[in-house]
Amino acid sequence: MVSDRSRPTRPEDALAVYLRLAARLTGETGNHAYEQLVSLLLGIRDCHSRLGTPDDFTAYLTDLRAAQKRKRNLMRLMDDHGLSGA
Numbered sequence: 001m002v003s004d005r006s007r008p009t010r011p012e013d014a015l016a017v018y019l020r021l022a023a024r025l026t027g028e029t030g031n032h033a034y035e036q037l038v039s040l041l042l043g044i045r046d047c048h049s050r051l052g053t054p055d056d057f058t059a060y061l062t063d064l065r066a067a068q069k070r071k072r073n074l075m076r077l078m079d080d081h082g083l084s085g086a
Contacts, residue, residue, distance in 0.1 A: 008050070015047035026068060034074040041083050 048057035
């Protein structure tokens with residue numbers, strides 16, 4: 001993915017792409033969609049880290065987990081990857 005390659009030098013641009021793709025995936029169900037979403041979340045976390053805005057990522061993740069809490073497999077997968085939120 002282009003955003004993966006641009007993340008080290010242009011994290012702000014990569015973040016915008018990741019957020020747009022993640023927003024689309026939140027409406028989907030199934031383990032494949034959840035795996036894709038978690039992969040994007042890891043990229044989003046890295047972008048926020050590079051930008052010095054980890055609190056923004058924590059807030060985003062907390063909101064996402066609250067909105068998606070009924071998707072137990074997604075929550076488990078997020079936990080497995082250290083995406084636990086606040």
